[in-house]
Amino acid sequence: MSDILPTSAPPSVPAKKIAGFKPDLLMKENHNLCPGCGEPVALRKLLEAIEAVGAQERTIGVIGIGCYTSFGSGIDVDLVQALHGRAPSVATGVKRMRPETLVFTLQGDGDMVNEGLQEVIHTAARGESVTCVLLNNGVFGETGGHMTATTVLGQRTKNSLEGRDAGYHGYPILIGDLLAQLEGTAYAARGSVHDAASVMATGRMLRRALETQEKGLGFSFVEVLTMCPTGWFIPTAEGPDYLDKVMGSVHTVGELKRKAHD
Amino acid sequence: MTRRLMEGSEAMAEAAIAAGCRFFAGYPMTPFTELLEGFAKRLPESGGACINAESELEAVGMAWGAVATGARAATGSTGQGLSLMQESFSEITRAELPLVIFNMARGQGDYYQSTRGGGHGDYRHIVLAPADAQEAVELTQLAFDLADRWRNPVLIYGDYLIAHANESVDITPRTYPPLPPKDWAVDGTLGGSGESRTVNPLGVDKKSLGIDPEGLWNRLQEKHERIECEEVRVETGFTEDAELVVVAFGSVGRFVRHVVREMRADGLKVGFVRPITLWPFPSEAVAAAAHAAGRVAVLEQNAGQMIDDVRLAVLGAAPVVAIGGISTDRSGFGVGDLLNPAAVRGRIEGALSTGGNFR
Ligand SMILES: Cc1ncc(C[n+]2csc(CCOP(=O)(O)OP(=O)(O)O)c2C)c(N)n1
Ligand code: SF4
Ligand SMILES: [Mg+2]
Numbered sequence: 330m331s332d333i334l335p336t337s338a339p340p341s342v343p344a345k346k347i348a349g350f351k352p353d354l355l356m357k358e359n360h361n362l363c364p365g366c367g368e369p370v371a372l373r374k375l376l377e378a379i380e381a382v383g384a385q386e387r388t389i390g391v392i393g394i395g396c397y398t399s400f401g402s403g404i405d406v407d408l409v410q411a412l413h414g415r416a417p418s419v420a421t422g423v424k425r426m427r428p429e430t431l432v433f434t435l436q437g438d439g440d441m442v443n444e445g446l447q448e449v450i451h452t453a454a455r456g457e458s459v460t461c462v463l464l465n466n467g468v469f470g471e472t473g474g475h476m477t478a479t480t481v482l483g484q485r486t487k488n489s490l491e492g493r494d495a496g497y498h499g500y501p502i503l504i505g506d507l508l509a510q511l512e513g514t515a516y517a518a519r520g521s522v523h524d525a526a527s528v529m530a531t532g533r534m535l536r537r538a539l540e541t542q543e544k545g546l547g548f549s550f551v552e553v554l555t556m557c558p559t560g561w562f563i564p565t566a567e568g569p570d571y572l573d574k575v576m577g578s579v580h581t582v583g584e585l586k587r588k589a590h591d
Numbered sequence: 592m593t594r595r596l597m598e599g600s601e602a603m604a605e606a607a608i609a610a611g612c613r614f615f616a617g618y619p620m621t622p623f624t625e626l627l628e629g630f631a632k633r634l635p636e637s638g639g640a641c642i643n644a645e646s647e648l649e650a651v652g653m654a655w656g657a658v659a660t661g662a663r664a665a666t667g668s669t670g671q672g673l674s675l676m677q678e679s680f681s682e683i684t685r686a687e688l689p690l691v692i693f694n695m696a697r698g699q700g701d702y703y704q705s706t707r708g709g710g711h712g713d714y715r716h717i718v719l720a721p722a723d724a725q726e727a728v729e730l731t732q733l734a735f736d737l738a739d740r741w742r743n744p745v746l747i748y749g750d751y752l753i754a755h756a757n758e759s760v761d762i763t764p765r766t767y768p769p770l771p772p773k774d775w776a777v778d779g780t781l782g783g784s785g786e787s788r789t790v791n792p793l794g795v796d797k798k799s800l801g802i803d804p805e806g807l808w809n810r811l812q813e814k815h816e817r818i819e820c821e822e823v824r825v826e827t828g829f830t831e832d833a834e835l836v837v838v839a840f841g842s843v844g845r846f847v848r849h850v851v852r853e854m855r856a857d858g859l860k861v862g863f864v865r866p867i868t869l870w871p872f873p874s875e876a877v878a879a880a881a882h883a884a885g886r887v888a889v890l891e892q893n894a895g896q897m898i899d900d901v902r903l904a905v906l907g908a909a910p911v912v913a914i915g916g917i918s919t920d921r922s923g924f925g926v927g928d929l930l931n932p933a934a935v936r937g938r939i940e941g942a943l944s945t946g947g948n949f950r
Contacts, residue, residue: 354783356797385783391656401789402799406782409659410791411652412682418649422656422664423777425640426614430779448652451645 336565352376354385357403365565367555367572368397368464370522371531372404374553375435375462378535379406382543384431391420393445395437396470414445417452420459431542432459439469442478442504449508449550456513456547460538463504463550466557467576474560478502481579485562501579505552509585515547517585521554521577523569534584546589554580594761599724599753602760603693604629606731607665609764612691613639614657614664616650621924622754623669623695630665647672651679651690658688659790661776663735667693667747670701674709680744681710685792685807687775689738691731692716692746695754698918698925699841702896705746706870713808715815717741717822718869720748722845724758729765730867736767741818742775748869751924752842818871825873826865829855830880833862835943838877838901839890840866842930843915847890850935861939869897874904881909888942891915892929912945914938 351358354376360369379388388406392398394413401410411419416434424432441449441463449461468486469475476486476493479501483492493501509517516538520531531553538549554576556568563571597605604626607615615630617623627643634641644650650666657664668676673694683690694701703709705718717737721727727749734745781787789797794807826844828851830836839847844865851863864880866873877900881887887909889898895913902911915938918927928934 356784380783386781386785387779388782389660389777389779401791402795402797405784405787405797407777407779407787408789408791409656409777410686410789410793411655412678415648415652415655415679418644418652419656419659421642421649422614422616422653422658423660424656425642425653426657426660426662426664427779447645448649451649 352380354380354405355403356405360403361399362396363559365556365558365568366396367466367522367557367568370528371464371553371555372397372400372435374528374532375433375535376404377532378539379431381536382431382539384539387429388431388433389423389427391416391423391432391434393434393436393440394471395440395464397435397437397464414440414443415448416440417445417448417459417461421452421457424457424459431539434459434461436461436463437470438463438465438467438479439477442502446478450511453508453511453514453548453550456515458542458545458547460542460549460551462535463552464555465552465580466555466560468557468560470557470560474562479504479580481576484575486560503580505550505580505585508550513548514550514586515588516541516549519552519554519580519582519585521572521582523554523556523573523577527582552580554582593763594759596757596759597724598625598755598757599727599749600625600695600755601629602724602728602762603731603749604633606728606762607691607735608633608637608639609762610732610735611663612665612735613637613662614654616642616644616653616666617668618644618647618650618672620669620672622697622751623667623672623693625754626667626693626695647675651676654690655679655683655688658690659777661773661778665691665693667695670694670696670704673701673704677710680716681708681712681714682792684714684716684744685712685794685811686790687742688744688790689742690744691734691738692744693749694746695749696925697751697923699750699843699892701748702869702891702893705748706872713812715818715870717743717745717818718748719745720840720867720869721753722841722848722865724753724756725760727753728760728762732765736770737822739770741814743814743818748841750842751926752930822868823871823873824867825876826867827863827876827880829862830864830883832860833880833884834860835886835888835939836862836864836880836884837888837890837939838864838866838897840869840897843890843892846930846932846935850932850939853932854936854939859943861943872900872904874900877901877904878906878908881905885909887911888914888939890935890938892918892925892927912942914942
């Protein structure tokens with residue numbers, strides 16, 4: 330990993346844009362998520378995947394409630410804003426009425442694995458032809474860093490101050506592995522955004538998931554591990570490493586299921 | 592016009608489909624189950640879909656997604672299942688989506704739930720309360736029109752009798768004045784960038800910089816005030832020279848109408864007011880009848896809920912007494928001893944004989 334610039338003092342030279350990372354399907358230049366947040370990176374790969382399959386004019390997204398929600402007015406595809414946890418059922422209604430469209434959900438781990446676990450499981454079990462995308466940072470980022478169902482053992486959050494303890498808080502749910510077991514799930518994968526290679530691999534997973542939907546093979550799912558330095562209470566620069574070593578050692582990255590795919 | 596003998600639930604499902612409903616999701620619960628069965632049987636053959644949802648939470652979510660695409664869609668349950676759906680109802684109202692909701696209630700204890708809204712925040716649903724299967728058919732069709740016209744959920748308050756009684760009905764599709772185009776719905780075609788849309792409960796569009804809750808809520812309140820002015824529906828009978836007016840809704844209202852006619856035939860000066868819209872409440876009709884008669888009795892199958900709206904309408908100008916009450920058999924499905932003309936007559940005669948003293 331390259332040297333990280335110190336963030337305790339202002340930079341001696343002004344920041345300079347060296348490359349454009351804004352996908353065409355994002356209408357705003359700036360976002361208001363924290364520096365070092367992994368969610369915008371994951372979202373970029375999702376939007377690029379939609380463009381890659383050429384679906385920008387036949388896509389409907391359904392967004393849950395978390396930090397990523399603020400992108401809702403900036404994403405240039407048709408959207409429905411759902412309640413916390415409820416995006417998969419809303420996506421089901423959308424898809425049944427508009428079967429010709431590509432339908433995705435965008436949810437956090439609190440949204441999908443805590444509040445709405447039953448929604449995503451049944452949507453997968455029905456083999457619903459939608460793609461659910463999970464931004465998994467192991468915390469409720471939006472509320473300020475609270476424990477979720479994916480928080481790993483030992484992880485400190487606002488309501489597991491001494492670290493998640495199995496005896497007291499129970500064990501994390503490995504949602505990707507769980508969904509992969511269901512017959513209705515045609516594609517399941519877990520990616521990460523902690524370095525360039527993992528970002529590229531995540532982009533390929535998202536594209537494969539959308540292609541699975543296009544081919545009508547069944548439910549598709551991509552979990553993306555994302556940094557949340559704010560909710561993890563660590564320096565921004567340590568986010569990628571923490572993601573890779575702490576979260577990534579439990580929620581292991583890779584394709585989990587690929588059914589009848591080409 | 593062709594009349595057919597049909598179970599109320601089946602007739603309501605057919606009426607909804609005749610009105611263009613193409614999506615339904617629900618979770619079985621007595622006495623709502625047959626309505627779900629009706630949709631499950633008939634929607635696929637009409638090119639629609641009916642999903643047996645995992646719970647009422649998913650049912651309302653699915654219907655939310657379907658209406659967001661511009662399709663006519665509905666969900667429903669009994670009051671119990673609707674309790675689970677309330678978070679979504681609040682937000683769907685704020686997203687101004689034309690959802691139709693069926694409450695095949697167990698009795699009339701859900702009056703507050705339907706008219707006050709069991710969910711959070713300031714919102715209103717138009718609530719239609721049919722008295723029999725034929726009216727349920729007509730109000731089902733009207734519900735889809737009103738929902739689209741106002742971009743607001745419409746709830747139909749049914750019950751066990753309406754759901755299960757076989758009655759003669761006519762399901763010819765009604766015609767209504769033209770509706771505004773659904774230029775807010777998402778069909779997926781507007782991305783990158785045909786000016787993509789967002790359907791949301793925050794009152795924002797893709798160009799918004801932030802949210803403006805006060806602006807949104809004021810706009811909704813203004814809409815709800817217009818609905819209050821324009822959509823009141825009520826049936827009254829014998830109120831001109833009545834000495835006592837009885838207010839009742841739904842199936843109970845049907846019993847009251849029947850009993851009042853019988854009592855009139857016997858020379859007793861009673862009248863009735865039957866709210867068809869529970870919200871907006873027919874306050875003017877109730878007030879006018881109360882002023883003329885000088886005495887009001889409210890017969891509802893609950894511990895006293897609609898009586899609040901009656902009292903607000905009458906504003907102290909006449910005494911208002913409750914002559915209904917909780918009445919259910921051991922099934923708990925809301926069909927008790929009160930649903931009987933003799934019992935209803937007994938209650939009304941009791942109110943008549945107490946003269947002006949209602950305490
Ligand atoms: C029913 C309900 N309960 C609680 C909340 C409050 N809430 C908003 S965002 C959030 C957590 C989001 O966490 P996650 O889904 O992991 O997304 P992140 O912020 O981490 O991206 C919660 C609990 C809510 N909006 N609705
Ligand atoms: S709190 Fe976490 S998830 Fe939310 S914007 Fe900040 S870094 Fe991202
Ligand atoms: Mg999270």
